[in-house]
Amino acid sequence: MQQAEPRSNWSFRAAIIRGRTVERGWGSIHDAPCEFLFKGHLMELGDRVVLVTGGANGIGRTFCQRISREKPRGIVIADRDLVAAQAVAQEIGAIAMECDVASETDIQAVVERTRTEFGRIDIVVSNAGVTAKGGFETPDADWQRLWNINLMAHVYLSRATIPGMVAQGGGAFVVTASAAGLLTEIGSAAYSVTKHGAVAFAEWLSVHYRNQGIKVACLCPAGVATDFLDMEDPIHQFLHLSSVTPEYVAECVIEALHNEKFLVLPQPEVAEFFQFKTQHYDRWLQNFAHVHTRLQKRRERAATKAATVPKQAD
Numbered sequence: 586m587q588q589a590e591p592r593s594n595w596s597f598r599a600a601i602i603r604g605r606t607v608e609r610g611w612g613s614i615h616d617a618p619c620e621f622l623f624k625g626h627l628m629e630l631g632d633r634v635v636l637v638t639g640g641a642n643g644i645g646r647t648f649c650q651r652i653s654r655e656k657p658r659g660i661v662i663a664d665r666d667l668v669a670a671q672a673v674a675q676e677i678g679a680i681a682m683e684c685d686v687a688s689e690t691d692i693q694a695v696v697e698r699t700r701t702e703f704g705r706i707d708i709v710v711s712n713a714g715v716t717a718k719g720g721f722e723t724p725d726a727d728w729q730r731l732w733n734i735n736l737m738a739h740v741y742l743s744r745a746t747i748p749g750m751v752a753q754g755g756g757a758f759v760v761t762a763s764a765a766g767l768l769t770e771i772g773s774a775a776y777s778v779t780k781h782g783a784v785a786f787a788e789w790l791s792v793h794y795r796n797q798g799i800k801v802a803c804l805c806p807a808g809v810a811t812d813f814l815d816m817e818d819p820i821h822q823f824l825h826l827s828s829v830t831p832e833y834v835a836e837c838v839i840e841a842l843h844n845e846k847f848l849v850l851p852q853p854e855v856a857e858f859f860q861f862k863t864q865h866y867d868r869w870l871q872n873f874a875h876v877h878t879r880l881q882k883r884r885e886r887a888a889t890k891a892a893t894v895p896k897q898a899d
């Protein structure tokens with residue numbers, strides 16, 4: 586027999602669902618004091634100091650190019666690919682710094698140099714990320730690499746920047762996660778898990794620092810047409826079908842910064858899939874399993890074809 590639904594704690598429910606106060610006397614939870622950055626609910630982007638990781642290529646590079654049009658005080662591009670970062674920096678008048686985001690020491694050095702150069706940091710875009718194919722058989726070294734880059738880098742960067750932003754009266758912190766962090770990534774267990782971690786960490790930051798003037802956004806695109814997509818892989822080919830340009834993604838992030846929005850979804854259908862997941866979890870799992878099976882078959886066919894095509898003579 587089904588147990589009766591326990592009586593809900595109404596005041597808590599009202600607070601979470603409707604944004605009402607948990608206890609009398611708290612004031613509205615929407616009254617976040619953030620006068621430094623916001624006028625009305627619009628964040629001013631001009632004259633800010635912006636730090637972007639993974640800004641040498643793809644989404645990060647395009648975001649740097651886009652935000653440079655807002656006339657920021659400074660942009661710092663932190664990337665392990667220094668040559669490419671320098672090229673972008675030269676184009677938009679930014680500063681390039683070599684940094685492996687998996688290393689807390691590297692991140693601390695970048696943050697220190699940025700503060701020395703500009704005196705403050707206002708907007709952080711924690712964007713660098715990598716993927717690896719495979720399921721539970723993925724080698725531990727790859728699990729660890731994705732854990733460090735896709736999750737711990739956000740922890741290191743927030744640890745190094747958010748206390749300073751709180752002290753200066755406000756700031757913004759953008760986590761680039763992925764639709765895989767809300768749904769799943771067919772063909773990559775480590776990517777799915779670490780991007781779920783990134784979404785969870787972004788939510789946690791938002792809950793704990795929103796009322797101290799820190800605006801957190803979490804970018805969750807599905808496919809984006811960058812070098813990140815391996816066009817030899819049927820799964821990435823599938824993602825490419827619904828992919829958007831990095832220019833469009835950069836515009837979505839700018840809009841989210843302006844409008845104080847947490848979840849940034851360049852593909853709005855991701856919101857629908859996410860809602861479907863929470864409402865019909867088993868059907869959602871079944872549907873994704875079906876897509877996985879079809880893509881797996883396509884992958885096997887492609888592998889067979891590649892094996893039977895006669896090799897060209899040297």
Ligand SMILES: NC(=O)c1ccc[n+]([C@@H]2O[C@H](COP(=O)([O-])OP(=O)(O)OC[C@H]3O[C@@H](n4cnc5c(N)ncnc54)[C@H](O)[C@@H]3O)[C@@H](O)[C@H]2O)c1
Nearest residue numbers: 639641642643644664665685686713714763808809811813
């Ligand atoms: N392209 C997509 O389809 C897609 C979809 C969803 C989410 N994302 C996420 O968006 C972010 C950016 O992806 P992208 O498409 O621009 O990829 P990209 O490969 O084009 O660019 C990634 C950049 O990050 C840098 N980078 C990688 N590892 C680093 C490290 N350890 N330290 C410092 N820099 C490092 C690379 O040098 C590169 O400049 C990633 O977090 C990725 O997971 C991408």
